[in-house]
Amino acid sequence: LNCGMRLSELVNINITDIHDDGTIRIVGKGNKERLVYLNDACNTALRRLCDERAKLPNLQDKKALFVSKHTGKRLSARRIQQIVDNCLKAAGLSGKGYSVHKLRHTAATLMLANGVDLKTLQEVLGHENLNTTQIYTHIENTDKKIAAEANPLSKLKL
Numbered sequence: 001l002n003c004g005m006r007l008s009e010l011v012n013i014n015i016t017d018i019h020d021d022g023t024i025r026i027v028g029k030g031n032k033e034r035l036v037y038l039n040d041a042c043n044t045a046l047r048r049l050c051d052e053r054a055k056l057p058n059l060q061d062k063k064a065l066f067v068s069k070h071t072g073k074r075l076s077a078r079r080i081q082q083i084v085d086n087c088l089k090a091a092g093l094s095g096k097g098y099s100v101h102k103l104r105h106t107a108a109t110l111m112l113a114n115g116v117d118l119k120t121l122q123e124v125l126g127h128e129n130l131n132t133t134q135i136y137t138h139i140e141n142t143d144k145k146i147a148a149e150a151n152p153l154s155k156l157k158l
């Protein structure tokens with residue numbers, strides 16, 4: 001939700017993909033790599049995750065960032081979907097159209113609504129084509145109205 005990454009990208013993150021400069025290496029569609037900057041919330045959560053991961057007695061996949069505490073192996077995409085579904089259910093949001101992929105949409109929408117330009121958002125999301133980003137991030141009608149009113153020419157009395 002913070003980074004806007006795809007489920008497949010999340011599953012494939014290795015511990016070595018986390019860099020000291022606050023970035024994470026993401027391998028996207030077509031094996032294309034990009035660096036994504038992590039915010040403070042992500043960095044804090046990653047530190048806590050890594051501390052817990054280090055305590056696992058049965059760590060099988062030493063490269064994987066996200067591993068099962070039971071098997072020590074990399075979590076599958078299906079297992080992450082189940083975890084998110086369980087969280088949605090606990091929050092009372094089950095059956096309301098929310099999903100792992102919807103979190104990506106939400107991240108993109110929040111970034112756009114809070115001033116991130118489309119070109120930067122395109123790079124964060126790993127889209128090859130800007131048109132994909134435009135389709136992907138629906139702009140609320142209220143945002144369009146605010147944009148129209150922000151134009152200095154809107155105040156002219158003709």
